[in-house]
Amino acid sequence: MDPKINETINIQLSSEVTSLWKEGDIAKFAELKNELENSEHLITFLSRYQKERWKAESIDYIEIMENPNELHISYTISNFSGCKDMEKEDDDNIVVEYKINLESEEIEIIGQPIPEDRSTFEEY
Numbered sequence: 001m002d003p004k005i006n007e008t009i010n011i012q013l014s015s016e017v018t019s020l021w022k023e024g025d026i027a028k029f030a031e032l033k034n035e036l037e038n039s040e041h042l043i044t045f046l047s048r049y050q051k052e053r054w055k056a057e058s059i060d061y062i063e064i065m066e067n068p069n070e071l072h073i074s075y076t077i078s079n080f081s082g083c084k085d086m087e088k089e090d091d092d093n094i095v096v097e098y099k100i101n102l103e104s105e106e107i108e109i110i111g112q113p114i115p116e117d118r119s120t121f122e123e124y
Helices: 015-023 028-037 040-049
Strands: 007-012 058-065 070-077 080-085 094-101 106-111 119-123
Touching: 007 040, 015 028, 028 058, 040 058, 040 070, 040 094, 040 106
Parallel strands: none
Antiparallel strands: 007 106, 058 070, 070 080, 070 094, 080 119, 094 106
């Protein structure tokens, strides 16, 4: 696999979330966060994004940034938590980009690959 190829996933959004985004309602972030924190598709993406080195079990927290469009995700892996990309400023979270497509009612999540030598985990 070419290390420069991004990991991506498209996740279907509920009509409630897409309606809030279309209206520009401030509640759109809270609703999107709630939907993503409970998404099995996002958990699968996180495991694949980490090259299956660790299996994500649950999402602990998501912070949604609007400019730039980023998701800062903290998640639990079996008995370990705190997957990190050691060269990122925010090394307690995985940081991925997102795009909302209102026509298809999906969120596209895009993660730049993390080279194996730059990722680690810490036992708590």
